[in-house]
Amino acid sequence: MIEFTLKHKQPQAISFMSGLVTQRIVFMGTPEFAVASLDALVKAGCNIVGVVTAPDKPAGRGMQLTQSAVKQYAVEHNLKVLQPVKLKDPDFINELASLQADLQVVVAFRMLPEIVWNMPLKGTINLHGSLLPQYRGAAPINWAVINGEKETGVTTFKLQHAIDTGDIMMQESFAIGENETAGEVHDRMKLIGANLLVKTVQAIEEGTATEIPQPAQTGDLKHAPKIFTETCQINFNDTVAAVHNLVRGLAPFPAAFTTLNNKKLKVFAVTKELTAHQQVNGSYETDGKSFLKFACADGYVYVQDIQLEGKKRMDIRSFLAGYHF
Structure with a gap:
C-alpha cells in the first residue's frame, strides 16, 4: 500500500471546492458509478468541456435505445457529449482534439489507446476502486469482498500503457463490513472516490499534485479480473x-x-x-x-x-x- 493512503472511517458528504474553472477537462465514463464523480466535478466548479461515454444501446423488452447513466446526466446539465464506437476513429480523435482539454478524467470507462490518453498537456487521470497496486483489473470491488478483505479504498493515478499501473496521485481507504455486499461497498465507494477525485483535480490545478510510481510487480499482488x-x-x-x-x-x-x-x-x-x-x-x-x-x-x-x-x-x-x- 502507498504510504500516503488516507483513512476514511465513515461515509461523509462530499465537500465541494470552488475555483476549479481554469483547466479544460474532458470526462470519460459510462455507468452510474461514474455519475457521482462527474457530478462532484461539476459542483466543484470544474470546466467540463466534453463528456465521452458509450453509444446508446438497445435495452429492455422493447429493445429501445437507452442512454448510459453518464450521458443522461450530461444531457441534463447541457454538457457536450461524444459517443464513439471506436476510440481510434479519426473523426472522434479530431473532435476530441478540438476540445483542447488540459486534463482528461476517466471513471469506469473503456481501455484507452495512447493517442487518446496522451492527448492532453496534463495527461489523463483515472479513478480506480482499490488501493493500487492491489486489485488491478475490471472488478476490484467484487474481488476485494470475495477474498474477505477487511479494507479497500480508491486510488487516483496517471494513465500509462499497462492497465492500472500508472503513477499514484492520491488514495483513500475505508473498512468493509463483515456482512457488507459488493453493491453496498460500491455505493459508498462512488462518493468517497468522487471526493478524492475533486481533491486530485484541485491539486493538479494548483500545481501541488504529486506522482508516486507503483511498486514493481511482486508475487503477493491480488488481481481483479472480469467476473465470468x-x-x-x-x-x-x-x-x-x-x-x-x-x-x-x-x-x-x-x-x-x-x-x-x-x-x-x-x-x-x-x-x-x-x-x-x-x-x-x-x-x-x-x-x-x-x-x-x-x-x-x-x-x-x-x-x-x-x-x-x-x-x-x-x-x-x-x-x-x-x-x-
Whole structure:
C-alpha cells in the first residue's frame, strides 16, 4: 500500500471546492458509478468541456435505445457529449482534439489507446476502486469482498500503457463490513472516490499534485479480473466463510448461484453456521417453512435471499411457502 493512503472511517458528504474553472477537462465514463464523480466535478466548479461515454444501446423488452447513466446526466446539465464506437476513429480523435482539454478524467470507462490518453498537456487521470497496486483489473470491488478483505479504498493515478499501473496521485481507504455486499461497498465507494477525485483535480490545478510510481510487480499482488459465469457458481466444498464471501461479493449482480432440483438458484445473502457434520457437501436440509441450508466443508450456509430460475427474488420464508420439494 502507498504510504500516503488516507483513512476514511465513515461515509461523509462530499465537500465541494470552488475555483476549479481554469483547466479544460474532458470526462470519460459510462455507468452510474461514474455519475457521482462527474457530478462532484461539476459542483466543484470544474470546466467540463466534453463528456465521452458509450453509444446508446438497445435495452429492455422493447429493445429501445437507452442512454448510459453518464450521458443522461450530461444531457441534463447541457454538457457536450461524444459517443464513439471506436476510440481510434479519426473523426472522434479530431473532435476530441478540438476540445483542447488540459486534463482528461476517466471513471469506469473503456481501455484507452495512447493517442487518446496522451492527448492532453496534463495527461489523463483515472479513478480506480482499490488501493493500487492491489486489485488491478475490471472488478476490484467484487474481488476485494470475495477474498474477505477487511479494507479497500480508491486510488487516483496517471494513465500509462499497462492497465492500472500508472503513477499514484492520491488514495483513500475505508473498512468493509463483515456482512457488507459488493453493491453496498460500491455505493459508498462512488462518493468517497468522487471526493478524492475533486481533491486530485484541485491539486493538479494548483500545481501541488504529486506522482508516486507503483511498486514493481511482486508475487503477493491480488488481481481483479472480469467476473465470468463460472466465477459465480458456488463450490460447497469451500469453507462457510468462503461461500459467504462469494455470495456477498457478487450481490446484487451478477449474483452467486447453485442449483435446486436442476434449476438455477441465485443466492443474494446467507448466514453462517460453523459445525462438524457428516452430510455431503452441497446437500441441503429444510423444514419447508423457515430455513434452507446447504452443507459446506466446515458447516452450513442458510440461504436468506434467493431467486429461483423463472421466479421473482424473495426472502426464504416467502420462497418456502410456495415451493414443493
